[in-house]
Amino acid sequence: MQLPESEPSGDIPEETINRNWTELVQELRSTQTGVQVLTGFLLTVPFSDRFDTLDDVQRTAYLLVLSTAVTATAAILSPIAYHRILFRKGRRPWLVGTANQVARAGLVLVALTTCGVIFLTFDLTVGRSGGVLASVVALLGYLVLWVVVPLRARHG
Numbered sequence: 001m002q003l004p005e006s007e008p009s010g011d012i013p014e015e016t017i018n019r020n021w022t023e024l025v026q027e028l029r030s031t032q033t034g035v036q037v038l039t040g041f042l043l044t045v046p047f048s049d050r051f052d053t054l055d056d057v058q059r060t061a062y063l064l065v066l067s068t069a070v071t072a073t074a075a076i077l078s079p080i081a082y083h084r085i086l087f088r089k090g091r092r093p094w095l096v097g098t099a100n101q102v103a104r105a106g107l108v109l110v111a112l113t114t115c116g117v118i119f120l121t122f123d124l125t126v127g128r129s130g131g132v133l134a135s136v137v138a139l140l141g142y143l144v145l146w147v148v149v150p151l152r153a154r155h156g
Contacts, residue, residue, distance in 0.1 A: 012093065020096045024079065028103060031076050035110055038117070039069040050124075058123060065116035068109050075106030111142040 042065060045051060054062065079099035086095055115135045123131030 014092075017092050017096055021092060021099075024096065024099055024103060028076055028079060031103075031106065031110065035069065035072050035076050035106075035113070038113065039066075039073050042066045042069050042117075057128070058120065061116060061120055061123070065113055065120060068116060069113045072106050072109035072113055075102050075109055078102045078106075107146065111139070111146065115139045115142070 042062075045062065045066075079095070079102060082095055082099060086092075115138045118138045119131040119135035121131075122134040
């Protein structure tokens, strides 16, 4: 959902901007719960008995994954904060365009977080090579489903 590139935001009908905002909020709702649950789960990991047995790579990976999850949560929730601050200030075109960009960044961070979780899970259960392979396969899956498929539809 992006403002049409051929028109400056001031030339887009208000009903289109409102529809775009509504669609964006609906899309974010499905992502918000998942990323918040994943972040909450990751925050509990250091308190588990097995955390003390992680090697340096696993601890570093965990901290990177946790940081990415927290950043994804912040990005996915940002449009709500923008809306609260800008409510009835006549900034809806800016809100829609900026929230769209932040939501895209949030989705990238969600994909990276999930790939990191896959790495850690496979690394702990089958070894480092399995962790790397599983996370690469997951990343390729995200690229195909989230980038290649819509780009093919866009050009088709």
